[in-house]
Amino acid sequence: MDFIKRHLNLFYIGVILLCAVLSLILCVSFVTKKEQTPAPEQTVTEKPEKEKKDRVLISTSSEMIREGLSDLGVLITQEYYFTQVETYTKDKKIFYFIPTSSGFVYSYDGSVMAGVDFTKVHVETDEDRQVITVIIPASEIQFVNIDKNTFQIYSEKDSLWNPLNLEDYNISLIEFENTAREKALSSGILDRSDAQAKRLVTEFIGSLPNASGYRIEFK
Numbered sequence: 001m002d003f004i005k006r007h008l009n010l011f012y013i014g015v016i017l018l019c020a021v022l023s024l025i026l027c028v029s030f031v032t033k034k035e036q037t038p039a040p041e042q043t044v045t046e047k048p049e050k051e052k053k054d055r056v057l058i059s060t061s062s063e064m065i066r067e068g069l070s071d072l073g074v075l076i077t078q079e080y081y082f083t084q085v086e087t088y089t090k091d092k093k094i095f096y097f098i099p100t101s102s103g104f105v106y107s108y109d110g111s112v113m114a115g116v117d118f119t120k121v122h123v124e125t126d127e128d129r130q131v132i133t134v135i136i137p138a139s140e141i142q143f144v145n146i147d148k149n150t151f152q153i154y155s156e157k158d159s160l161w162n163p164l165n166l167e168d169y170n171i172s173l174i175e176f177e178n179t180a181r182e183k184a185l186s187s188g189i190l191d192r193s194d195a196q197a198k199r200l201v202t203e204f205i206g207s208l209p210n211a212s213g214y215r216i217e218f219k
Contacts, residue, residue, distance in 0.1 A: 062123040065132070065205060069121045076115040076142060077200065078193035080184035083109045085154070088172035090164065102164050104156040108176055110146035112184035114139050114193040121201075125214075132211065134201055135219045139193035141184065144177045 089103035122135040158164050198218055205211050 062125045062132075065125075065134075065208070065211075066121060066123040068204060069118045069123070069134075069201065072118040072200075074115055074117045074119075074142060075197070075200070076113045077139065077196040078114045078189050080112040080114070080187055080189045081109075082111070082180060082183065083107060083150075084176065084180060084183070086172070086176050086179060088168065088175065090168055102158050102168075104164070104172075105154040106172065106176075107150070107152050107154070108146050108148070108173075109150035110144065110180060112144050112180055112189060113142045114184070114189045115142045116140075116193065116197040130214050131217055132205060132214050133217045133219060134205075136194075136197055136201065139190045139197065141181055141189070144180055144184075146173070146177060146180070148173075 085105065085107040087103060087105050089101060091099065091101050093099050116139050117137055120137045124133040124135075125131075126133070156164070201218075202216055205214070205216055
């Protein structure tokens with residue numbers, strides 16, 4: 001019995017070893033076959049690059065420029081400063097034939113302001129010629145500013161029969177403003193104001209990226 005049992009054990013061991021060897025052979029064969037089998041070719045579809053050439057159209061909106069300039073409102077583009085000495089005289093006749101006179105020499109500091117009303121600007125754009133036409137209203141005297149704290153009297157003649165009063169000083173102030181306005185006009189303040197307004201418009205339009213290459217004309 002022990003002999004038979006021992007041989008059976010040997011037989012079982014041999015069978016187990018044989019199965020293990022066969023399993024090992026099968027695994028090695030499978031791995032080798034898998035490595036040798038070429039992988040299926042992958043079809044790569046290359047999309048050709050599409051070159052996009054965007055045509056940049058220079059288009060300048062007349063309305064956009066007009067609104068931008070209109071926002072400036074009435075813009076002071078030139079100032080005329082002065083210290084002015086004037087004479088005020090008040091003449092009167094006593095009993096209709098005896099002349100009498102009162103008056104004073106005085107001065108003020110002040111300034112005359114000239115500017116353009118940009119709300120009245122008109123803009124036209126010619127895309128074909130690449131021209132921007134700007135129609136600007138003429139400059140005007142906007143106001144005369146007199147510093148009343150700088151008022152000085154250098155000499156005064158007050159007749160007993162023709163005394164000076166507050167109304168005379170008010171009249172002298174009005175006359176002073178008119179004289180200052182005339183002197184500012186004589187100095188060419190409006191011409192300088194027009195030139196400055198054109199420079200401002202040119203700089204404004206030149207700052208717009210879509211206005212590059214355009215010529216500016218003024219009317």
